[in-house]
Structures are given as structure tokens and as C-alpha cells.
Amino acid sequence: MKNKYLFSLSLISLLLLGGCGSHQANSTTKASAKKDTTTKVAHKKKKPAEPKKSTTENNQQANNAAADKPVQKTNAAPQPPKTPAMNLNEIKNxxxxxxxxxxxxxxxxxxxxxxxxxHWGPVNPDDKITISNSQIVNMDSTLSGNMITGGNNQSNPAQFRMDNGALEIMGDSGAAFVSFCFYPKGIALSSTDWGDDIPEVIKTNTERIVLRSSNNDYIQVYTRV
Incomplete structure (x- = not known):
């Protein structure tokens, strides 16, 4: 009877010891797991380094930055309008x-x-020529298209003649016979028409308009300013 009692007591003690050991092992496992979790949180992953930009990309960015900058405008001096050359075909029409x-x-x-x-002489301050797109007025004569109108407001048909690169338009103007002669640059006045003593002031390197009237054989020479 005593032996059974000792045996039962020993068995109970072993069971108690086993339970305590199992509890201690579980506690140790949980502590280790907690420690591992803490360690994982403490060691954060490093961000990967950004790739370096190539030279082409840097140059492109520099060009874009330069393009975004405001362009400074240079105030250039305005150019005067170009004077058209004398067009004999248009004048004829x-x-x-x-x-x-x-x-x-x-x-x-x-x-x-x-x-x-x-004889050639000085200019006359009373002389004047007025030119518009459709007519030329000088003294009492007006040239418009293929008609010449005199001071009496009577219009007469004009005649056209080309002479050594110059254009002559002529016709009756009132009681006088008049002509409008157009000389482009580089075309000289001929001695046959204007005599051997043409003044040097009449230059060939500019455009000229020569007007003639049978009234006292009066001639006016104009050059483009």
C-alpha cells in the first residue's frame, strides 16, 4: 500500500514537471519570435539609388531651360520702302x-x-509734275492711259513710240503738241532728239522724265529723288 502511494506521488510529480517544462518552452519560443519580429522591424530596407542621368539627358534639359528663357528683341532700325523701277510696259498700259x-x-x-x-537754261520754279497711279499732270496737259487732255478739257488719243530703250507718248494738248518721254536708268538721252549740248546735270544713272511742248519748244527734265 505504501509503495502504491509513493508510485502515485512520483507520477504526479513527473506530470507537474512536464507541464512546467512545456510552459517554459512555449514562453521561450514566444520570446524568440517576438525578438525576431523586433529585429526585422529595426532593419529597414534601403531604397535603391536613382540611376545617373546620361549626358544626352543633361544636354536636353539645358536646351529646354534655354528655350524657356525670354528672347530679348533687338530694336532694328526700320528700313525705308524700296522704290520700284520704272516699268515702261505698265506706263504704256x-x-x-x-x-x-x-x-x-x-x-x-x-x-x-x-x-x-x-538753249538749255536754269530750272523754272513754276514747273511742276504730279503723278498718281492713273494719270500724269504737267502744266496744262494730263496723260491718262491712251488719252492726252489739254487746258481746254478736250481729250485726244495718244501715240506711243519706243526709241533706243526709252518710251515716248505724244499727242495734241489744246493748241500745242506735247510729248511725255520716259528714260529708265542706264538709257541715255540721244543727241539726235535733244542736241549735242545736253547738260551734265542730266545723269544716266537715274530715271528721268522729259516733257516737251511745241509752245516755244519748251523742254523740262525731271529726275527721281
């Missing part, structure tokens, strides 16, 4: 746009009825 502008009288010639013939 009644369009005078190519000769609209400023003209200056540089010489005159007249027969003063003193038995010495016609």
Missing part, C-alpha cells in the same frame, strides 16, 4: 504706279524767239 514718288526738275530748254534757237 496706263498704270503709273512704278513712277509715283518725288521728282526734281534739273534742266530746261526753250526757244525764246530771239533768233538764236533753243
Amino acid at each position: 496706263g498704270s503709273y504706279a512704278s513712277i509715283v514718288g518725288n521728282w526734281k526738275e534739273v534742266a530746261t530748254r526753250a526757244n525764246h524767239q530771239d533768233m538764236t534757237g533753243s
